[in-house]
Amino acid sequence: GAVVSQHPSRVICKSGTSVKIECRSLDFQATTMFWYRQFPKQSLMLMATSNEGSKATYEQGVEKDKFLINHASLTLSTLTVTSAHPEDSSFYICSADWGEYNEQFFGPGTRLTVL
């Protein structure tokens, strides 16, 4: 199956700093990537849809200026959490869409802790 990686797997940062999370499709080109956030004991919540070469589409209630998404190539999308605060601490998961197959492939997730 197709492989999606995320880096870093976990990050701890101080309040007010910015954190960048990378999502890569390793063996296929992903026309669309999705970013999710998951709080403890809760389901995945879609944050935004990222298409290569165009602006991301954010879900209602997600601040686009706080969660910057860049999908510069068909294999890489990045999520930058700007001016992070403790309430941004969460598990961030990306997924990639091959387009030709009716399936999405998920990354292993990134645990963000903001002190």
Added chain:
Amino acid sequence: LAKTTQPISMDSYEGQEVNITCSHNNIATNDYITWYQQFPSQGPRFIIQGYKTKVTNEVASLFIPADRKSSTLSLPRVSLSDTAVYYCLVGFTGGGNKLTFGTGTQLKVEL
């Protein structure tokens, strides 16, 4: 997007067959039914997908009745390692279409 309803939790014992049912009354004609498994602090893992009738792979079976308003994931002879959250999703997951996760079912397998 079709809304899905699953039991919040289920308990089972090793070696038993587990059936998790998901209802999706407003499924659309071109929607597929996909099940994912998620372990703590990991991304969801694809289990199985179907459109109608029955689909079987090496880890599970998916039963879909003719009206497609529900589906049942069947896990044969579960083990402790099957303890996880299972999500049923309905929609067309390819071509840039977003997935909406419901609450999922927490399956706990005991000895």
